[in-house]
Amino acid sequence: MAHLAAGLARRWCPSSLQVVNFPVVQLHVSLRAMRASHTEFENAMNQVKLLKKDPGNEVKLKLYALYKQATEGPCNMPKPGVFDLISKAKWDAWNALGSLPKETAKQSYVDLVSSLNSSSKSSGQVEPRADSKPPGYETLVVTSEDGITKIMLNRPTKKNAMNPQMYHEIMLALEAASKDESSITVLTGSGDYYSSGNDLTNFTDIPSGGVQEKAKNGAILLRDFVGCFIDFPKPLIAVVNGPAVGIAVTTLGLFDAVYATDRATFHTPFSHLGQSPEGCSSHTFPRIMSPSKATEMLIFGKKLTAREACAQGLVTEVFPDSTFQKEVWTRLKAYAKLPPNAMRISKQVIRNKEKEKLHAINAEECSVLQERWLSDECMNAVVNFLSRKAKL
Numbered sequence: 001m002a003h004l005a006a007g008l009a010r011r012w013c014p015s016s017l018q019v020v021n022f023p024v025v026q027l028h029v030s031l032r033a034m035r036a037s038h039t040e041f042e043n044a045m046n047q048v049k050l051l052k053k054d055p056g057n058e059v060k061l062k063l064y065a066l067y068k069q070a071t072e073g074p075c076n077m078p079k080p081g082v083f084d085l086i087s088k089a090k091w092d093a094w095n096a097l098g099s100l101p102k103e104t105a106k107q108s109y110v111d112l113v114s115s116l117n118s119s120s121k122s123s124g125q126v127e128p129r130a131d132s133k134p135p136g137y138e139t140l141v142v143t144s145e146d147g148i149t150k151i152m153l154n155r156p157t158k159k160n161a162m163n164p165q166m167y168h169e170i171m172l173a174l175e176a177a178s179k180d181e182s183s184i185t186v187l188t189g190s191g192d193y194y195s196s197g198n199d200l201t202n203f204t205d206i207p208s209g210g211v212q213e214k215a216k217n218g219a220i221l222l223r224d225f226v227g228c229f230i231d232f233p234k235p236l237i238a239v240v241n242g243p244a245v246g247i248a249v250t251t252l253g254l255f256d257a258v259y260a261t262d263r264a265t266f267h268t269p270f271s272h273l274g275q276s277p278e279g280c281s282s283h284t285f286p287r288i289m290s291p292s293k294a295t296e297m298l299i300f301g302k303k304l305t306a307r308e309a310c311a312q313g314l315v316t317e318v319f320p321d322s323t324f325q326k327e328v329w330t331r332l333k334a335y336a337k338l339p340p341n342a343m344r345i346s347k348q349v350i351r352n353k354e355k356e357k358l359h360a361i362n363a364e365e366c367s368v369l370q371e372r373w374l375s376d377e378c379m380n381a382v383v384n385f386l387s388r389k390a391k392l
């Protein structure tokens with residue numbers, strides 16, 4: 001979807017400007033205004049192609065919609081089918097502009113591009129120290145010191161949403177951590193979120209094999225990903241630095257301890273998304289918090305505060321945000337000084353009792369999700385999310 005608006009601008013930009021019949025004086029003034037706005041409009045289109053930072057799908061949908069409204073007026077295309085996700089999202093974005101006048105759409109387009117230009121210089125991304133970032137990690141910052149390997153999700157501008165690259169890199173980082181010199185491993189997030197779960201744009205780039213192939217590959221990826229947490233041999237700690245959504249919440253049931261700031265929330269909106277539980281949560285959550293509390297989260301999508309999640313056993317301890325990092329890392333550094341083999345063997349004594357069962361549960365959850373991802377309920381929820389910001 002990269003440079004969607006720029007590509008669309010190239011594809012849809014008419015070479016000639018429609019001139020309407022005005023009385024001579026008004027025509028002269030209007031033409032100057034239109035020339036000025038048309039020149040600005042053309043400049044804005046060129047600036048979109050030069051943006052340093054991908055503005056994200058919602059902004060690209062809005063640019064697309066404003067461009068179409070400015071050049072063609074109200075949406076005049078037939079509504080695409082529900083499986084044609086990209087065309088549907090574009091159609092929704094354009095159609096949402098209704099009868100917005102062309103000149104207003106043109107000015108809005110110019111204003112939006114100039115705001116993107118002014119903000120394109122800043123970035124919330126954590127730039128790791130050169131010596132702390134091993135080759136190959138683009139979505140993580142992985143550091144190892146004081147006997148602790150820290151895996152930090154590093155897509156803060158996307159609330160650390162997990163795209164396929166991040167899933168793969170987390171698996172790589174866990175594999176490396178299982179073999180390195182550290183005695184415990186920590187997963188945390190950069191920015192104000194722990195993670196907003198699965199990146200919903202994962203549903204957009206449909207391969208040549210169609211949505212069935214996409215769903216099958218997604219189920220394989222998910223099964224491998226969750227399997228890494230089931231099999232991880234060392235104490236695995238979650239340092240939940242902010243809100244967590246979806247798979248970022250369900251996999252907590254496979255951690256050995258979960259420490260959260262009191263700012264954190266825990267949300268699994270699976271029914272809302274037309275999906276179903278994963279991360280072995282269909283087994284771990286009823287066991288951890290009781291079947292009815294698990295139902296409230298996994299089926300009804302109840303969002304828990306950190307203290308509620310702690311009361312229900314999902315979170316081990318909650319800390320005031322002001323002292324969270326200091327308190328947690330002091331404690332983890334102390335834990336990391338304990339005899340590593342004893343910790344590793346003790347974890348295996350605990351985990352081995354149900355490792356096989358967890359893998360079977362993981363396989364079943366992935367198989368169910370593979371079907372759910374093909375449902376209208378899921379497709380509609382994803383399209384609604386992707387086009388939510390394009391609606392002016």
Ligand SMILES: CCCCCCCCCCC/C=C/C(=O)SCCNC(=O)CCNC(=O)[C@H](O)C(C)(C)COP(=O)(O)OP(=O)(O)OC[C@H]1O[C@@H](n2cnc3c(N)ncnc32)[C@H](O)[C@@H]1OP(=O)(O)O
Nearest residue numbers: 056058158159161196197198199200202215218246247373
């Ligand atoms: C067939 C498909 C197979 C795919 C392969 C998948 C394999 C594994 C699948 C595992 C199953 C996992 C399930 C889940 O995790 S379900 C939960 C999914 N997550 C969500 O539904 C959360 C969606 N995000 C939001 O609701 C909001 O963004 C949030 C409440 C988290 C924050 O809202 P806020 O208003 O504070 O911030 P913004 O919405 O403006 O977000 C900032 C930018 O970040 C983008 N963003 C945030 N979260 C996601 C996300 N999950 N996916 C994609 N993009 C996300 C958001 O769009 C903003 O981007 P822009 O700045 O470009 O607008």
